[in-house]
Amino acid sequence: MxxxxxxxxxxxxxxxxxxxxxxxxxxxxxxxxxxxxxxxxxxxxxxxxxxxxxxxxxxxxxxSISKALSLTLAMMLYKPEEIWQRVGKEPSGQAFNSLIQLEMEQGIPRNPFINAGAIVVADLLQSRLSAPRQRLLEFVRTLSGDSHIVYDKIVAASEMMHSDRNAAIAYLMRSFGNFDNDVIPVLNNYFHACALxxxxxxxxxxxxxxxxxxxxxxxxxxxxxxxxxxxxxxxxxxxxxxxxxxxxxxxxxxxxxxxxxxxxxxxxxxxxxxxxxxxxxxxxxxxxxxxxxxxxxxxxxxxxxx
Amino acid sequence: MxxxxxxxxxxxxxxxxxxxxxxxxxxxxxxxxxxxxxxxxxxxxxxxxxxxxxxxxxxxxxxSISKALSLTLAMMLYKPEEIWQRVGKEPSGQAFNSLIQLEMEQGIPRNPFINAGAIVVADLLQSRLSAPRQRLLEFVRTLSGDSHIVYDKIVAASEMMHSDRNAAIAYLMRSFGNFDNDVIPVLNNYFHACALxxxxxxxxxxxxxxxxxxxxxxxxxxxxxxxxxxxxxxxxxxxxxxxxxxxxxxxxxxxxxxxxxxxxxxxxxxxxxxxxxxxxxxxxxxxxxxxxxxxxxxxxxxxxxx
Amino acid sequence: MxxxxxxxxxxxxxxxxxxxxxxxxxxxxxxxxxxxxxxxxxxxxxxxxxxxxxxxxxxxxxxSISKALSLTLAMMLYKPEEIWQRVGKEPSGQAFNSLIQLEMEQGIPRNPFINAGAIVVADLLQSRLSAPRQRLLEFVRTLSGDSHIVYDKIVAASEMMHSDRNAAIAYLMRSFGNFDNDVIPVLNNYFHACALxxxxxxxxxxxxxxxxxxxxxxxxxxxxxxxxxxxxxxxxxxxxxxxxxxxxxxxxxxxxxxxxxxxxxxxxxxxxxxxxxxxxxxxxxxxxxxxxxxxxxxxxxxxxxx
Amino acid sequence: MxxxxxxxxxxxxxxxxxxxxxxxxxxxxxxxxxxxxxxxxxxxxxxxxxxxxxxxxxxxxxxSISKALSLTLAMMLYKPEEIWQRVGKEPSGQAFNSLIQLEMEQGIPRNPFINAGAIVVADLLQSRLSAPRQRLLEFVRTLSGDSHIVYDKIVAASEMMHSDRNAAIAYLMRSFGNFDNDVIPVLNNYFHACALxxxxxxxxxxxxxxxxxxxxxxxxxxxxxxxxxxxxxxxxxxxxxxxxxxxxxxxxxxxxxxxxxxxxxxxxxxxxxxxxxxxxxxxxxxxxxxxxxxxxxxxxxxxxxx
Structure with a gap:
């Protein structure tokens, strides 16, 4: 039906x-x-x-719905092995913002939809796009046909002020060599994506x-x-x-x-x-x-x- | 095609x-x-x-393919809530025979396809069937139309001789009140199912x-x-x-x-x-x-x- | 003073x-x-x-005070390396009856005073003494000069009826090759020691x-x-x-x-x-x-x- | 003798x-x-x-010998309960730089001698001293009677360039409300102490x-x-x-x-x-x-x- x-x-x-x-x-x-x-x-x-x-x-x-959009962009920009050597494809069995598994598995997040994995994806986008935030906005405006879509600046700023846990995740991945850019700008882009x-x-x-x-x-x-x-x-x-x-x-x-x-x-x-x-x-x-x-x-x- | x-x-x-x-x-x-x-x-x-x-x-x-058969039998015998209060429906993110998550989650296995979950299912079948092993054999003979299917007795006996890890799992669940029968007969049935x-x-x-x-x-x-x-x-x-x-x-x-x-x-x-x-x-x-x-x-x- | x-x-x-x-x-x-x-x-x-x-x-x-006595007996019976290859000397940082660390550290308990370690010690005594329970009783009677010391049979039997968690610990160690005797008699001796x-x-x-x-x-x-x-x-x-x-x-x-x-x-x-x-x-x-x-x-x- | x-x-x-x-x-x-x-x-x-x-x-x-000095300074500056509500007194049973236990125990480090605990102590010193680095240097110069003791600037700078893991630890504690100052200056002081x-x-x-x-x-x-x-x-x-x-x-x-x-x-x-x-x-x-x-x-x- x-x-x-x-x-x-x-x-x-x-x-x-x-x-x-x-x-x-x-x-x-x-x-x-x-x-x-x-x-x-x-x-x-x-x-x-x-x-x-x-x-x-x-x-x-x-x-977090934005995590599927960011991953789509990454899949458009990178070869599969470039993505999947840095983030896994398996369910995590742990809370979305846990560092436990991330430490035990040497800084490789379980999948791109837990926070750690999405932050790796944001790091990938940062490395290959000159203006990742603008690119994502254009992407959703085009796909939806709605040119009024914006980032909620208050939400993005609020998230940034509560970013300690995600900063811990990013620094832990960096300590394992699985993070290429500066932490703060990447987190800022990550939070903007969430604030669509x-x-x-x-x-x-x-x-x-x-x-x-x-x-x-x-x-x-x-x-x-x-x-x-x-x-x-x-x-x-x-x-x-x-x-x-x-x-x-x-x-x-x-x-x-x-x-x-x-x-x-x-x-x-x-x-x-x-x-x-x-x-x-x-x-x-x-x-x-x-x-x-x-x-x-x-x-x-x-x-x-x- | x-x-x-x-x-x-x-x-x-x-x-x-x-x-x-x-x-x-x-x-x-x-x-x-x-x-x-x-x-x-x-x-x-x-x-x-x-x-x-x-x-x-x-x-x-x-x-372990037998775990899907045992779960099917349990779904035929029990109401959903009777099953799902004793075993979860989520991926585990850990090795199939790990006790770590089982201890942290108070003896409730993550799903029916890791060992702990399958052992709970075997315990459920033991509680409600007079001859669970015979019942399972009839089930697969009927469904397949192959009356020559048997248990491999050597495999079942071998498994039983290497059962310490699964015994540990069963006893741990029992200590949390999530196991109703004697451990050995349930494990014996569990190993027979695996030995089909x-x-x-x-x-x-x-x-x-x-x-x-x-x-x-x-x-x-x-x-x-x-x-x-x-x-x-x-x-x-x-x-x-x-x-x-x-x-x-x-x-x-x-x-x-x-x-x-x-x-x-x-x-x-x-x-x-x-x-x-x-x-x-x-x-x-x-x-x-x-x-x-x-x-x-x-x-x-x-x-x-x- | x-x-x-x-x-x-x-x-x-x-x-x-x-x-x-x-x-x-x-x-x-x-x-x-x-x-x-x-x-x-x-x-x-x-x-x-x-x-x-x-x-x-x-x-x-x-x-658990008995764990110090059992270890003393083991030190009298075994060379140091025979004991310390089977049990560690470090604080555990986890609950006394946890299986988590035990699984992660391949069945070697952290020290002889958590349950797992004391059960290994009981297994050691079982291997070398013909009547470990009697031996321990004589040991404390002699050292204290009090010939009226006994095992509390009710406590020992009660512990045995609540032994699932410790059985899980013993079977887990056995699965790693760190347990030599049958589980039940060793646990029985272990619980008797606790019941002094x-x-x-x-x-x-x-x-x-x-x-x-x-x-x-x-x-x-x-x-x-x-x-x-x-x-x-x-x-x-x-x-x-x-x-x-x-x-x-x-x-x-x-x-x-x-x-x-x-x-x-x-x-x-x-x-x-x-x-x-x-x-x-x-x-x-x-x-x-x-x-x-x-x-x-x-x-x-x-x-x-x- | x-x-x-x-x-x-x-x-x-x-x-x-x-x-x-x-x-x-x-x-x-x-x-x-x-x-x-x-x-x-x-x-x-x-x-x-x-x-x-x-x-x-x-x-x-x-x-890390400096961790005992920093704790001594903190004990001179704070009441016991002000220190021990923020860091524990128990052995950790885990690696000195692990985040696992820290996450499970809600951002309270096990003791002042693992990295997380020492970073909390550095945060305490930062809150109450105008120039913690100078204070520590004077402290050891006086106690040792050796006025030539200095910080090894190359070591401190090197540590700072490899600070991701410790930054992750600090941010994780901050996310649990157990860190009061900016992360970077505190880590800088922490690394200087290590570089004595x-x-x-x-x-x-x-x-x-x-x-x-x-x-x-x-x-x-x-x-x-x-x-x-x-x-x-x-x-x-x-x-x-x-x-x-x-x-x-x-x-x-x-x-x-x-x-x-x-x-x-x-x-x-x-x-x-x-x-x-x-x-x-x-x-x-x-x-x-x-x-x-x-x-x-x-x-x-x-x-x-x-």
Whole structure:
């Protein structure tokens, strides 16, 4: 069954009662003050249809969803072995900001979606792009067709003021020879990527290449190859949901990437890209109502990768 | 493109040069003496066709592939919450026989496919079946249609003589209250399951329910529900390949389960079940040539879940 | 200043208010039911004087204090390298019953006073003594001059029924080749040693060889050499107080060994042996009031090793 | 027996054959180029006698020996609870520069002699001293009576260029709220302390207060109280030799502190202070020949704390 506005609206009304059972990220004020009752969803089909419900056109901080964008850029700029000798492809089994495994595994992060791995990717971009921040912004503006997308400067500045843990991660990797640039500018770019403000429609359009063998449905441009697309989806499926990837696969069954701003993108290869937003998080740091909405959508339209 | 005998034969001849680069499991003599040049593959399509190449009808020790069978039996006998309060659904990020995470997480194994998790499943089966070993044997004989499948008594006895590590795991879980029966009989059943002797055709037929929404293609019986099937495939995709699940997803892109006997089963939901066998293992403990054969098959026939 | 009955009595009355702030060990009923207000101390000087206060002649379960006795027996039976290739000499920095470090360090326990190390020592005794349990009993009866010392059979049986964690430790070491005998009989001996019932006077007399260059003050027999005595005291000082050895050295400044029965022995080399008993434990598992009493005694008589 | 020049010379000639079996620290060039055959020892008795042998008057980089000096300054400036709420008193059981335990224990280092703990101490000094570097230099010049002691600027600069690991440690503690100042200036002071150039006689005189109840034998000034002295010696005995404290206590039996420059100081409370230097290190990072020399000295003069 195809998703319809009716199905999406019904799902949102059914998951609404979950609001109040999760917890809005509060480690920086700019995130803490987001109203907890925001709820939106957008589906972008491979034939170009946009279907939405709720607050699908209201922007929010995409946070770690940006890690999938940065990795895409790195895959466009580097040969595979240049990337995968510096970051692994395996689930970590530990908290997203842990240094324990990183020390035991000699400064090689487990995958590109935990903080350490994303910081390595930011270091890679820094080495090969003259203006990585501008490049990323153009990338999402083009893919989404939304020229109003901006970095939330307050969020980026706030993150920078709470950057000690990520600085520790970067310095630890540097001590193992797995970090090439100065720490501060790389972290600054990393935090800007996390501070991208986008809405569900933007996100669904932006990531449509992951559902369409690497070709953007919106721009018709080939972003990455079909093989790279399969690889990126595989990484999202096994590592994209922090320490809740197994649970997400079990319940939703789609490659996805979440952010602590409450957004999640999910892919049905060959068919559609989905973005959902609800700020309250479960204990793994994934949107509580957002995950449930995706689980219900998977059941209603009978779509999953499994 | 559909798989053909020609495609399978070509793939086997192309992966053959890998033999000699891996290492046959040698922790028990019965495994160490298996000739390293065995190589077989079988595909069982959802419309009942069997396609094979190489040593597809020669039996081998299925080892950890049995963990997917035991979990299936447990899902048939228990309510979901009865299982998932005792074992998690997340990748472990640690070696399959590690006690470190098990101690830190209070005796709850990360997933049913690491040793600790499979031992919990064996404990569950012990609690509810009068003759779990006989039940499992009937299960695979029926699903495969091969009444000659047996336990390799020498392998089972050998495993039992090298059971100290698994005994440590079981006792540690017992100390946390996550083990209900006597340790020795449960381990004995666990080792017997690992000692099942099956060939690639048997395996492909046995697991066909995972490619067919829970219904065995061979017997037409509904083994588990479509939702349970999706869930089991999700668990296989995120946790089925020891500490190489991410790499396997990245390269092959199918839910799968491997064993140190050199076998791997892989699922293309809605289409087919594949079994491959080559005894030499890579450093993660997965069949080296077997994984490569599945990667090539995925590319040739254009099938993966991503 | 020499310790006097007056000093000891004053100290006991000063530490009494601490009773109620700790917690009696309750993992087995036989320990849980010991009255929390028991409080006793005995000093045995190297010239043979016994000075006591409080419940110094009431027997209690010596628990881990026995680990120092078992190690002494092992030092009498084995060459140093035979012992120290199987167990280390370093503080562990982890809980006394943790398997984490044991797995990471390939089955070699950090020191003989954590559970794993003491179980290795029990395994050593089992290999070389025909009746290790009887031998240990004779050893303490002779050293203390108290022929009424017995094993508390109820405690030993209770421990055996809660032995899963220690069984896990033993099997893990066996899987690394660091355990020679059957697990159950060794654990049974280990638990019997822990279940020795002795009073403070018994303990002070028994351990007098540690204060007297290896010669028992009571029997005049040379138990171990002066060098072995220095070595054993060094191990007690760095590893004898679970994960509170640093704090104990900082406050008390004497080599010592504690047990969860609330007993502690402490050594002033060249001068005296002290035993104290108060069942309530601090968070490290050491007697709360007992530690404080030793700290005060150290200050009053101006004795410590530092 | 009192130490004599004859005894010291004999010991040095006996340990000389060990040179060649260890490894000079080579993580910075300034340390790597120190000749491996340097060997010196100095004893400073509590009645003011200096006894030396070998290269006792040649300066070397004291490295981590400075951690005992910095802690002494902190104990002079802060109340005990102000220090011990920010750093523990227990052996770590892990490498001196590990972040694993630090993350698991919420940014509170195990003790003041691992890197993390010493960096906390440097942060404490930074908060309360206007010129901590100058203060430390005056401190050692006064205590040793040697006004020529300087910081080795090349060593300090080299350390600063290899500071990533320590920066990671500092930022990790900051993320847990256990670091008050800017990271770089604190690390700079920390590295300067490590870069103090002193000889064995300087060191023995400087640390004489630890053997003399807190009063400097050289200046007659009371540096810390007798109780603080006992406490500091206790910390040195349990934590002063990296992950080799247990072995050092077992073999030498004196409170001590080592540095990767190959120096070790050791204390016989009430009697003497000893400094030894030989650049080659054992696998724990302690001077190989230096440790052996102290072990032999302990045996020859019959002195240890146990």
């Amino acid at each position: 195809r998703p319809t506005k009716q199905i999406l609206s019904t799902i949102l009304s059914e998951v609404k009662p979950l609001i109040g059972q999760g917890k809005v990220a509060d480690y920086i004020p700019a995130l803490a003050k987001v109203p907890n009752n925001k709820l939106g969803i957008a589906v972008y089909t491979n034939d170009g249809e946009v279907i939405t419900a709720g607050d699908a056109e209201e922007s929010f901080s995409i946070q 403000k986008m809405n569900c429609v933007d996100l669904a359009k932006t990531f449509s290449y992951l559902a369409n063998k690497g070709q953007s449905v919106n721009t018709k441009k080939q972003i990455i190859t079909p093989t790279q697309t399969k690889q990126l989806n595989a990484l999202l499926a096994t590592c994209g949901l922090y320490d809740g990837a197994g649970e997400f696969a079990y319940r939703v069954g789609m490659p996805g990437k979440s952010g602590v701003g409450g957004g999640i993108i999910a892919i049905v290869p060959g068919e559609m890209t989905i973005a959902v937003w609800s700020p309250e998080l479960d204990k793994s740091g994934n949107s509580l109502a957002g995950t449930r909405a995706l689980e219900m959508l998977s059941q209603r339209i009978g779509r999953s990768i499994f | 559909r798989p053909t005998k020609q495609i399978l034969s070509t793939i086997l001849s192309e992966v053959k040069p890998l033999i000699g680069q891996g290492k046959v499991a040698d922790y028990i003599p019965a495994l160490a003496k298996v000739p390293n040049n065995k190589l077989g593959i079988a595909v069982y399509t959802n419309d009942g066709e069997v396609i094979t190449a190489g040593d597809a009808e020669e039996s081998f020790s299925i080892q 002797k099956m060939n690639c055709v048997d395996l492909a037929k046995t697991f066909s329910y995972l490619a067919n929404k829970g219904q065995s293609v061979n017997t037409k019986k509904q083994i588990i529900t479509p939702t349970q099937t999706k869930q089991l495939n999700a668990l296989l995709a995120t946790c089925g390949l020891y500490d190489g699940a991410g790499e396997f997803a990245y390269r092959v892109g199918m839910p799968g389960k491997s064993g140190v006997g050199g076998g791997i089963i892989a699922i293309v939901p809605g289409e087919m079940t594949i079994a491959v066998w080559s005894p030499e293992l890579d450093k993660s403990g997965n069949s080296l040539a077997g994984t490569r054969a599945l990667e090539m098959l995925s590319q040739r026939i254009g099938r993966s879940i991503f | 020499r310790p006097t009955k007056q000093i000891l009595s004053t100290i006991l009355s000063e530490v009494k208010p601490l009773i109620g702030q700790g917690k009696v060990a309750d993992y087995i009923p036989a320990l849980a039911k010991v009255p929390n207000n028991k409080l006793g101390i005995a000093v045995y000087t190297n010239d043979g004087e016994v000075i006591t206060a409080g419940d110094a002649e009431e027997s209690f379960s010596i628990q 019932k002795m009073n403070c006077v018994d303990l002070a007399k028994t351990f007098s060889y540690l204060a007297n260059k290896g010669q028992s003050v009571n029997t005049k027999k040379q138990i171990i050499t002066p060098t072995q005595t220095k070595q054993l005291n060094a191990l007690l000082a760095t590893c004898g107080l679970y994960d509170g050895a640093g704090e104990f050295a900082y406050r008390v400044g004497m080599p010592g060994k504690s047990g969860v029965g609330g007993g502690i022995i402490a050594i002033v080399p060249g001068e005296m042996t002290i035993a104290v008993w108060s069942p309530e434990l601090d968070k490290s598992g050491n007697s709360l009031a007992g530690t404080r009493a030793l700290e005060m005694l150290s200050q009053r008589i101006g004795r410590s090793i530092f | 009192r130490p004599t020049k004859q005894i010291l010379s004999t010991i040095l000639s006996e340990v000389k054959p060990l040179i060649g079996q260890g490894k000079v620290a080579d993580y910075i060039p300034a340390l790597a180029k120190v000749p491996n055959n340097k060997l010196g020892i100095a004893v400073y008795t509590n009645d003011g006698e200096v006894i030396t042998a070998g290269d006792a008057e040649e300066s070397f980089s004291i490295q 150039k002193m000889n064995c006689v300087d060191l023995a005189k400087t640390f004489s207060y630890l053997a003399n109840k807190g009063q400097s034998v050289n200046t007659k000034k009371q540096i810390i109280t007798p109780t603080q002295t006992k406490q500091l010696n206790a910390l040195l005995a349990t934590c002063g030799l990296y992950d080799g404290a247990g072995e050092f206590a077992y073999r030498v039996g004196m409170p001590g502190k080592s540095g990767v420059g190959g120096g070790i100081i050791a204390i016989v409370p009430g009697e003497m202070t000893i400094a030894v230097w030989s650049p080659e290190l054992d696998k724990s990072g302690n001077s190989l020949a230096g440790t052996r020399a102290l072990e032999m000295l302990s045996q020859r003069i019959g002195r240890s704390i146990f």
